[in-house]
Amino acid sequence: MAEATKIKAKNEQGYWAFVNKQFRKKKTAVFSLYIVIVLAIVAVFAPFLANEKPLVCKYKGETFFPVLKDIAVGFGIGQFQPQFQNVDWKNLPYEMVVFAPVPYLPMNQDDKCIHSVGPFDTQDVPSARWKHWFGTDELGRDVLSGMIHGTKIAMTVGIVSMLIASIIGILLGSLAGFYGDENFQVSRVRLWGNLLFLFFAFFYSFGARSYDITDALGRGLGEGFIQLGISILIFTAVMVAGNLLVIVLKKIPFLGKQVAVPFDLIIMRVIEVLNSIPTLFLILLIISIVRKPNLYVIMGIIGLTGWTGIARFIRAELLKVRNLEYIEAANSLGFSNAHILFRHAIPNALSPVLISIAFGIAGAILTESTLSFLGLGPADTVTWGQLLSYARQIPQAWWLAIFPGFAIFITVTTFNLIGDGLTDAMDPRLKQ
Amino acid sequence: MKPVEVKTEAGKTEAGKKFFFASLSFPLFGYILKRVLIFIPTLFIISLLTFILISAAPGDPAETMLNRTSGEGQAANRLATERSYVDLRHKLGLDLPIFYFAPTNLAVSDTLLRIPIKNHREMLDRLTYQYGNWAQIENYYHQLKALDIAVISTKKDSTNADTLIELRNTVAKIFIHHEDNVLSPLLADLKTQSNSAANLTEVKAHAEATEEAYIKMKSDATPWKRYVPLVQWSGTHNQYHRWLFGEAKWFGTETDPTLGKGFIRGDYGISFFTKRPVKSVIWDGLWITMLISFLVIIIEYLISIPLGISLAVRKGSAYDSSVTVGLFLTYSLPVFWIGTMAIFFLCSPDYIEIFPPFGLGDATWDDGFFYKLGDLAYHLSLPLIIASYASFAYLSRQMRGSMLTVLGQDYIRTARAKGLPENKVIWKHAFRNSLLPIITIFASFFPALIGGSIILEFLFTIPGLGQITYAAVIQKDYPMILTNTMFAAILTLVGYLISDILYAVVDPRISYSKK
Numbered sequence: 024m025a026e027a028t029k030i031k032a033k034n035e036q037g038y039w040a041f042v043n044k045q046f047r048k049k050k051t052a053v054f055s056l057y058i059v060i061v062l063a064i065v066a067v068f069a070p071f072l073a074n075e076k077p078l079v080c081k082y083k084g085e086t087f088f089p090v091l092k093d094i095a096v097g098f099g100i101g102q103f104q105p106q107f108q109n110v111d112w113k114n115l116p117y118e119m120v121v122f123a124p125v126p127y128l129p130m131n132q133d134d135k136c137i138h139s140v141g142p143f144d145t146q147d148v149p150s151a152r153w154k155h156w157f158g159t160d161e162l163g164r165d166v167l168s169g170m171i172h173g174t175k176i177a178m179t180v181g182i183v184s185m186l187i188a189s190i191i192g193i194l195l196g197s198l199a200g201f202y203g204d205e206n207f208q209v210s211r212v213r214l215w216g217n218l219l220f221l222f223f224a225f226f227y228s229f230g231a232r233s234y235d236i237t238d239a240l241g242r243g244l245g246e247g248f249i250q251l252g253i254s255i256l257i258f259t260a261v262m263v264a265g266n267l268l269v270i271v272l273k274k275i276p277f278l279g280k281q282v283a284v285p286f287d288l289i290i291m292r293v294i295e296v297l298n299s300i301p302t303l304f305l306i307l308l309i310i311s312i313v314r315k316p317n318l319y320v321i322m323g324i325i326g327l328t329g330w331t332g333i334a335r336f337i338r339a340e341l342l343k344v345r346n347l348e349y350i351e352a353a354n355s356l357g358f359s360n361a362h363i364l365f366r367h368a369i370p371n372a373l374s375p376v377l378i379s380i381a382f383g384i385a386g387a388i389l390t391e392s393t394l395s396f397l398g399l400g401p402a403d404t405v406t407w408g409q410l411l412s413y414a415r416q417i418p419q420a421w422w423l424a425i426f427p428g429f430a431i432f433i434t435v436t437t438f439n440l441i442g443d444g445l446t447d448a449m450d451p452r453l454k455q
Numbered sequence: 456m457k458p459v460e461v462k463t464e465a466g467k468t469e470a471g472k473k474f475f476f477a478s479l480s481f482p483l484f485g486y487i488l489k490r491v492l493i494f495i496p497t498l499f500i501i502s503l504l505t506f507i508l509i510s511a512a513p514g515d516p517a518e519t520m521l522n523r524t525s526g527e528g529q530a531a532n533r534l535a536t537e538r539s540y541v542d543l544r545h546k547l548g549l550d551l552p553i554f555y556f557a558p559t560n561l562a563v564s565d566t567l568l569r570i571p572i573k574n575h576r577e578m579l580d581r582l583t584y585q586y587g588n589w590a591q592i593e594n595y596y597h598q599l600k601a602l603d604i605a606v607i608s609t610k611k612d613s614t615n616a617d618t619l620i621e622l623r624n625t626v627a628k629i630f631i632h633h634e635d636n637v638l639s640p641l642l643a644d645l646k647t648q649s650n651s652a653a654n655l656t657e658v659k660a661h662a663e664a665t666e667e668a669y670i671k672m673k674s675d676a677t678p679w680k681r682y683v684p685l686v687q688w689s690g691t692h693n694q695y696h697r698w699l700f701g702e703a704k705w706f707g708t709e710t711d712p713t714l715g716k717g718f719i720r721g722d723y724g725i726s727f728f729t730k731r732p733v734k735s736v737i738w739d740g741l742w743i744t745m746l747i748s749f750l751v752i753i754i755e756y757l758i759s760i761p762l763g764i765s766l767a768v769r770k771g772s773a774y775d776s777s778v779t780v781g782l783f784l785t786y787s788l789p790v791f792w793i794g795t796m797a798i799f800f801l802c803s804p805d806y807i808e809i810f811p812p813f814g815l816g817d818a819t820w821d822d823g824f825f826y827k828l829g830d831l832a833y834h835l836s837l838p839l840i841i842a843s844y845a846s847f848a849y850l851s852r853q854m855r856g857s858m859l860t861v862l863g864q865d866y867i868r869t870a871r872a873k874g875l876p877e878n879k880v881i882w883k884h885a886f887r888n889s890l891l892p893i894i895t896i897f898a899s900f901f902p903a904l905i906g907g908s909i910i911l912e913f914l915f916t917i918p919g920l921g922q923i924t925y926a927a928v929i930q931k932d933y934p935m936i937l938t939n940t941m942f943a944a945i946l947t948l949v950g951y952l953i954s955d956i957l958y959a960v961v962d963p964r965i966s967y968s969k970k
Contacts, residue, residue: 222558226684231560234584296500299951301906304924304943308505311928311936312512389789396791397913397925414795424799428792436787443783 042374045448052444055437062434065171066178070094073125073168075112081119082106090123126153127165129172129405137163139413139420158422160413166422169405170430176406177434180322180391181384187326188387189380192333193369199290199334200341200372201364205283212278213269220265228258287338294331302328306390310399318401321394325387333379340372375449381442385435392431407431483959490955494948501944502718506695509933510553515573516933517544520727533607541571546713548697552689555696559687562587562680570596574631581633582672587680591672598668602626602645602661615652622648622658629665635673642666698724698937718941724934728927733938736923741942743815744919747911748904750839752897755847760893763854767889768881770859779852786848790907794841794914801837810837813916838915842907846900850893857892861885887961894957901950905943 047053071078076089087104089112095101113126127133133155135147141158148154157166198207229236232254240247273279297305309324310316316324344350345368353363394400395408407427414424521540544550550569562583570576575596582592606622609615625648629641646666649659691700701717716722723733762778769775802812815834822830861867862885870880908921916922920939927935 223684226558226560227682230558230684231681234581292497292500296497296504298902299497299501299944299947300505300940301902301943301947303906303909304940307909307924307928308508308936308940311931311933312508314513385787392789393791393910397910399928408791411792411795414799418799418803418805421799424792424795428789428795431789431792432787435789436784439787440783 038374042445042448046444049444049447051440052448055440055444058433058437059441062174062437063178066175069171069175070123072123073127073129073165073171074123075126075128075131077112077117077120077122079119079121080115080117082115082117084118122152125156125165125168125171127155127168129164129169131164131168133159133163133165135163137161139417139423141420141422157426158420160410160420160423161417164405166410166426169410170407170426172405173407173410173427173430174434176318176401176404177388177391177431180318180325181388181434181438184322184325184329184387184391185380185383187323188330188383189333189376191327192330192379193337193373193376195290195293195330196334196337197341197364197369197372199287200338201345201368202284202286202360203342203345204285204287206360207284207286208281209284210269210273210279211282212272212275213266214282214284216265216269216272217262220262223265224258224261227261228254228256232257290334290338294334297328297331302390303393306394307399310394315402316399317403321391321401325390329383329387329390333376333383336379337369337372337376340375341368344368344372378442378445378449381438381445385438385442388431388438389435483956486959487952487956490952494952497948498941498944502699502941503695505937505940506698507553509937510694512931512933514931515549516727517547517549518573519931520547520730534604537571541569544571548694551697552687552693553695554693555690556686556688559685560681561683561685562589562677563685563687564589564593565687565689566593578631578633584681585633585635585678586672586676587678588672588675591668591675595665595668595672598661598665599626599629602658602665603630605658605661609655609658612654615654618648618652618655638669642669718938723938726927726932726935728930728932728935733934736935737920737938737942740918740920740923743917744905744908744912744921745946747835747838747842747908747917747919748901750835751842751846751904752900754839754843755850756893758843759847759850760854760890763851763856763893764858764881764886764889766851766855767858767862779855782848782852785844786852788845790841790845791910791914793844794911797837797841798914815917838911838917841914842904842911846903850896850900853893853896854889858885858889861889864888890961891958894954894961897957898951898954901954902943902947905946905950 065072070090070093074090074093076093078088078090080087080089083106087107089107092101092103096103133148137159139159139161140146140155140163142156144158146155155165155167157170159165160169232250236247236250236254239250300308305328306324309328310320313320313324350363350368353367358366391400392406392408392411395406396412398409398412400406400408407430410423410427411431414420417423517540521536521543541550552565552568563580564583566589567576567579567583570579579592579596582595583589586592603626606619606626609619611619622645625641625644629638629645632638632641642662642665645662646659649655649662697715697717699718701715701720701722703711703714703716703720715724721734723737725731726733726736729736766775766778797810798812800806802808802810811834815831867880867885870884871877875883905920908919909925910921911917912919912922913925920942923935924939924943926932927939
């Protein structure tokens with residue numbers, strides 16, 4: 024057993040070492056990886072890089088860290104000191120102060136630099152320290168600050184929406200690929216019974232309690248969660264009770280007959296339907312019925328519409344994997360199908376999915392900036408696409424057209440290059 | 456390897472033609488028929504999906520269309536608007552259930568849908584949830600409405616003016632509340648208010664009746680009905696059926712022109728925003744999008760196939776590596792950025808002005824065919840370039856890749872070993888086989904173009920399908936969104952079909968006949 028583990032570890036190491044080596048051969052991909060790391064750092068430290076509040080200040084004999092405090096307040100820990108509430112941070116009589124490199128927040132309007140002042144125009148600012156290096160937009164908001172905070176948005180959208188898409192895609196794709204149309208066998212009564220129980224469970228947990236839940240959510244998150252918890256309990260109870268009943272009913276020969284659930288057929292049809300509606304149309308359709316799209320809604324929509332590629336990828340991979348010897352071996356050792364699927368099949372099919380994820384992040388960032396450009400993106404934040412869209416309204420403001428667009432371009436390209444590098448690195452045809 | 460000039464070979468077209476006709480045999484037609492038949496359930500599911508999504512949209516379309524604020528004005532006035540509102544809801548079919556069947560419970564009644572005012576519908580829904588006896592709830596609502604009318608139709612005089620205003624406010628509040636701890640005091644207020652002034656006997660009677668109905672509703676409550684699941688069958692009398700199939704007669708002449716014919720008979724409803732039939736708006740835009748997509752496809756394939764081949768043939772040369780990097784970068788350039796920049800720097804008098812920034816020109820076909828054509832070409836040139844460059848880069852890369860794969864095959868080596876000239880090897884042996892992957896791409900390419908039309912037409916203000924959809928989303932014009940999505944889906948499916956047919960035409964190994 025110990026021997027086997029060692030061999031397995033060595034093989035695994037061998038594969039990743041190989042991928043790593045191949046990946047490092049590709050200079051552009053490695054360089055892109057560094058750019059992504061820089062972008063990630065900018066995203067994480069955005070509040071320290073561009074902020075109207077000082078990083079450190081000494082005020083009336085006391086030392087404060089307003090940016091840190093601001094982050095803590097954002098998390099709901101603590102409150103701002105009373106002397107700092109509703110103040111003009113720029114003009115407080117500090118004894119000592121260190122501002123962020125870009126001393127503006129993306130939503131702050133500089134009243135002296137409205138109507139889009141360019142980087143080379145004369146700017147009405149106290150000193151070069153306060154210069155708008157990338158200019159301002161129509162309302163006098165600093166473009167550089169918007170770009171720094173936009174990095175945060177872009178990276179979050181890319182990663183979170185791809186996470187949603189990956190979870191759905193891997194789950195459905197592996198069900199379709201591993202079980203196919205024949206291999207998932209259940210008794211008749213369990214199949215039809217569970218569909219029926221699902222209806223009842225939804226009915227009693229959510230349908231019949233709809234207003235209880237919404238009212239509780241309206242009163243507060245805590246009460247809402249209690250009500251939701253009760254609903255989930257009811258749901259589970261109905262499902263468990265139903266399945267206990269199934270065990271009894273299975274004794275009847277007609278009901279106990281094994282039938283196959285055609286996962287592949289169902290999931291592939293769903294993918295076909297989703298792919299038949301051009302993605303942007305589908306996204307616009309969903310956005311049109313959402314009252315006010317915020318960042319979470321946008322991420323959810325991109326994730327929910329973007330999983331089909333990953334699902335197809337992993338399905339194709341599992342179609343190959345499920346016929347390999349080790350799966351057969353696991354089968355003959357008596358492991359359950361679910362165990363084989365989650366412990367043996369999916370982990371081995373997962374690495375190629377990294378490629379789709381890399382391309383998917385690029386796509387998600389592009390989709391978000393497209394939506395923002397069209398004016399349908401998250402309304403509560405500044406994004407790259409949004410900044411770019413202002414350029415359409417002001418024909419002289421070239422800085423609004425060039426900088427945000429370039430940021431989108433760089434980010435999308437780096438993720439594409441990483442995907443490209445991974446494709447080459449993982450391509451078994453090169454393993455010679 | 457010798458570089459090869461990119462040129463067409465004389466013999467190729469004839470061979471292609473012969474082959475094309477050979478493949479258009481019966482099995483292919485059978486296959487096409489089969490595919491088209493498969494489209495029907497797919498389209499059906501898409502229509503269902505989009506329709507249900509749209510039905511879940513917040514807001515009341517009839518209210519949006521009438522653009523009215525409910526519950527204001529004098530009695531006659533208010534009754535008139537309410538009447539027109541009910542008529543409009545009926546005309547739009549909003550008083551019907553959404554689908555053929557719906558999971559619901561014993562307490563809910565479908566009469567609820569016919570209640571004209573949205574706030575009232577919500578209030579009544581709440582009451583149903585609470586008390587579960589629709590008959591009593593309906594009675595209470597009727598009493599409340601009668602009271603409302605009594606209040607607004609009572610003549611004002613110096614003695615009761617203030618009381619009437621108070622009464623009105625109270626009634627308005629009662630209409631939107633369902634909680635017992637709010638309603639009971641309000642109903643008590645009603646009584647004291649109607650007692651406080653003279654000439655209010657009628658109002659007083661109604662107030663008492665309302666309170667009585669309310670108490671009856673409370674005492675006869677059957678909240679358990681909410682827990683009895685019920686699948687309500689509405690038959691063909693539902694919104695979805697009405698939208699898809701229409702209500703007009705299928706055969707013979709329809710006497711009632713107000714009845715719709717439904718989506719599958721080409722009746723797409725009326726736009727909420729422009730109040731024009733959706734059909735006329737869509738057809739105006741559809742041909743533009745089709746034209747642009749068609750031209751873009753031709754341009755892209757015409758450029759990228761020779762380019763990809765020339766790159767593959769000179770693999771490893773400086774030409775290959777530099778163009779490949781260039782193609783990768785162009786591929787990653789977001790269309791909306793390049794479009795914005797192009798409009799910025801190429802269409803503006805501040806910089807260089809060579810292209811018109813927006814629209815399709817003012818010329819009509821009456822100005823002369825060639826004049827219109829020239830105008831159209833002038834206006835379309837920049838959009839076409841912008842729409843083409845991104846996927847042209849992608850296509851060329853794919854073409855290069857597939858050509859390289861083919862050139863590595865044994866039969867190519869055999870052909871070379873035979874001493875065939877390189878030209879012949881490339882065009883006769885490798886070319887057709889290398890086309891397969893980029894034909895498959897067509898299937899994903901066409902939907903991308905249709906989807907991309909939203910951005911392109913937004914950028915250049917071209918009144919095509921994309922621009923119409925965008926405007927409809929902004930205006931929340933649901934019939935338009937629904938129809939546009941359906942058309943986008945139909946076009947996509949047609950694209951898939953074309954790609955399948957091309958596949959069969961190019962690859963002799965693919966046979967659609969049954970073995």
